[in-house]
Amino acid sequence: MQNTVIDQRVQLFIETCRRHHLKITPQRVAIYRVLIQSKQHPTADRVFRAVKKEFPNISFDTVNRTLLTFAGIGVVDVVETFGGPKRFDPDITDHHHLHCMACGRIIDFAYEGYARLEVPKTIASTFKVISRRVVLKGLCDACSPKQ
Ligand SMILES: [Zn+2]
Numbered sequence: 001m002q003n004t005v006i007d008q009r010v011q012l013f014i015e016t017c018r019r020h021h022l023k024i025t026p027q028r029v030a031i032y033r034v035l036i037q038s039k040q041h042p043t044a045d046r047v048f049r050a051v052k053k054e055f056p057n058i059s060f061d062t063v064n065r066t067l068l069t070f071a072g073i074g075v076v077d078v079v080e081t082f083g084g085p086k087r088f089d090p091d092i093t094d095h096h097h098l099h100c101m102a103c104g105r106i107i108d109f110a111y112e113g114y115a116r117l118e119v120p121k122t123i124a125s126t127f128k129v130i131s132r133r134v135v136l137k138g139l140c141d142a143c144s145p146k147q
């Protein structure tokens with residue numbers, strides 16, 4: 001990701017924090033930066049280990065709580081997982097996931113067709129759909145047996 005793109009996203013993040021009266025600290029900005037530069041949908045532990053390089057005294061608990069706070073104000077998403085620790089996604093726009101059942105990789109993809117995914121009438125009358133995410137479970141390229 002280009003530096004200007006990162007800076008723009010950090011700027012938006014700071015504005016959102018301000019709107020929610022959340023104090024902007026260098027640690028919080030560092031945590032957000034780690035998130036937006038990771039394509040891995042990282043766990044709190046992974047974020048913790050990356051942020052620790054910059055802030056050696058930061059605790060796992062602080063990082064974990066910060067991530068949950070971010071999720072609470074909508075700057076990150078908590079990603080669906082099938083067991084295992086929570087994973088965080090800094091991309092809050094509509095997109096879909098490939099979930100490798102062997103190595104746990106979560107790969108983003110976009111597909112126009114899913115945006116028009118029909119909601120069954122029985123659901124539409126009792127449930128207001130706000131966003132759609134399709135999760136395809138399977139094996140990634142590295143994990144599927146070669147022919
Ligand atoms: Zn895999």
Ligand SMILES: [Zn+2]
Binds near residue numbers: 091095096097107108
């Ligand atoms: Zn994602």
